[in-house]
Amino acid sequence: MGRLFGTDGVRGVANADLTAELTLGLSVAAAHVLAEAGTFEGHRATAVVGRDPRASGEFLEAAVVAGLASSGVDVLLVGVLPTPAVAYLTGVLGADLGVVLSASHNAMPDNGLKFLARGGHKLDDELEDRIEKVYEEHRTGAPWDRPTGSGVGRVRHYNEGFDQYVAHLIGVLPNRLDGLKIVLDEAHGAAARVSPEAFSRAGAEIITIGTDPNGLNINDGCGSTHLGLLKAAVVEHGADFGIAHDGDADRCLAVDHTGEEVDGDQIMAVLALAMRERSALRSDTVVATVMSNLGFKLAMEREGLTLVQTAVGDRYVLEEMKEHGYALGGEQSGHVIILDHATTGDGTLTGLMLAARVADTGRTLKDLASVMTRLPQVLINVPDVDRTRVGTSADLAAAVAEAERELGSTGRVLLRPSGTEPLVRVMVEAADIDQARSVAGRLADAVKSALG
Known part of the structure; x- marks a missing residue:
């Protein structure tokens, strides 16, 4: 077994x-x-x-x-x-x-x-x-x-659990959300009642979608994995921004007032600066995985914050946070952990904290999220190769070194063997999308040649 x-x-x-x-x-x-x-x-x-x-x-x-x-x-x-x-x-x-x-x-x-x-x-x-x-x-x-x-x-x-949890969420907010109009997409999932109740009690005007679970429609064309409905609703209603959760609401992604996505990296960047202002960002450090966009790392460096990176998976982020006492960590996918107030990724808490930052500063989410620029990222899955030799192939190491020299400090290469399939994931980031595609394509060919 x-x-x-x-x-x-x-x-x-x-x-x-x-x-x-x-x-x-x-x-x-x-x-x-x-x-x-x-x-x-x-x-x-x-x-x-x-x-x-x-x-x-x-x-x-x-x-x-x-x-x-x-x-x-x-x-x-x-x-x-x-x-x-x-x-x-x-x-x-x-x-x-x-x-x-x-x-x-x-x-x-x-x-x-x-x-x-x-x-x-x-x-x-x-x-x-x-x-x-x-x-x-x-x-x-x-x-x-x-x-x-x-x-x-x-x-x-x-x-009593519903009211206890909502009261906890409201109790840890640094400020109220009065004056904000927010669209919530609850993915017909577990937060269909909790999240609207929490945002309403905190003072926000809300418009909801994905709040009618029937047992069969969870994540069906809505929620954090399908942002189209949320983007359209935010623009249609003239909302300040939108929040999307997944089926069990441990994730949070956002959409700004123009309908542009704000991913987990950008959310962490916004929250990191807010927490630093409140002296809540211990050691001025954020924890993320190796899949976080290079733009996030560059933004944290520019702001004088330290970024610690772990293997992919929110459990590894949490382990690092608990071991060293860090307060904020997460993933690009929207798992954000605020360890002073939660023991796991909490999408509703993350959305509330993001909204609190918008309300407190009076700035738009688009403006706040501009603290980082997402570099173009290209991901290619190379199937039917020996993933166990990713770290030992001299030919592949030479190809990676050449790609890194070409990209310099404004790009990044990551090769990840799948944990369950005979494939290798090639990820390349660069300042220019055409360069990212070119380098990723050459590395994918190198993986096939060296490991096929």
């Missing part, structure tokens, strides 16, 4: 890859592993369980509840809430673990299972591997240790 856990939990087509049986078994295994790890500290364990509005989340939630309660874990069902809301409630309620059923930005047939440790933090690789090991042992015959009688877990609905 290959590793079940990916970079963000277990994900696949619901009822095909992610079945009720697998979900129940992993939930039991998670309860056993976390208890053995001392997480429960000898008391009756409690879990917070939430989901996005996918139809499959209904039966998968039942499987999670069955697995946890049959293992002696009390369950608090918070219903349809964003991933960061479940993380927040796991922490504030002192729960021993949290569980989120969501496939984030994926299309509706998919779903996902994500476990959170005490405090609302994602599990590290070691704990995920142990959960998989215990699951596999019991799947192949080892009996479960099953409590009986009063030892089984109890299940209740926890309806």
Whole structure:
């Protein structure tokens, strides 16, 4: 069996890859592993369980509840809430673990299972591997240790979570949003109620799209992966800007008043300067991945801020932030982590903080985002090559060195082997799009020649 856990939990087509049986078994295994790890500290364990509005989340939630309660874990069902809301409630309620059923930005047939440790933090690789090991042992015959009688877990609905989370979001805002007109695209997802409520309570006038989830329409032509509707709505309504989330609302992308996209790099640049002014940007440092645009790095250097870069994946950004105490980090895709107020990427919080900066300065989002210039970026996937030799091929190293000499300080080359497929991703940034395409094409040919 290959590793079940990916970079963000277990994900696949619901009822095909992610079945009720697998979900129940992993939930039991998670309860056993976390208890053995001392997480429960000898008391009756409690879990917070939430989901996005996918139809499959209904039966998968039942499987999670069955697995946890049959293992002696009390369950608090918070219903349809964003991933960061479940993380927040796991922490504030002192729960021993949290569980989120969501496939984030994926299309509706998919779903996902994500476990959170005490405090609302994602599990590290070691704990995920142990959960998989215990699951596999019991799947192949080892009996479960099953409590009986009063030892089984109890299940209740926890309806206060919505208001608690919204109050938390409003409580951390540095200023109100009065006078702003904002379009919100909630992707027919988990933030369909939360985000409009939070922005309204903060004083903004809102126009909403993607706020009618029916279990089947999540991320369907809307949200952070499909910005066309948001761009049109912002221009049509003469809004100050627009905010888009994905299915579980751990991402935030924006659109300025002209309909131009403002990506995660630009959002982080705006927030970094705002946080520095409030003395909230510890060590004057921002954490991002190697896929962030070179324009972001150049902007941070120009502003006297330090940029620390990690491998691709918000979990690696979070690990770096926690290890060194940094306050802000994220990805170009819109995962932005404000660690003083959230344990994971929080799209609603990010959007609120971005809006607060616009309201506080009186400047347009377009003007604020101009602190960085996105350099043209070309990405080519080169299939059917030996991705394991990317770092050892002398011919490829020579081709990369030549490309870097040509680009100089105004460009960048990145070769990334896929983690799951026999392909290599070639990314080139340059001040000129034609140069970026030319260099990327030559490097793609070099990858085929050296690794094919």
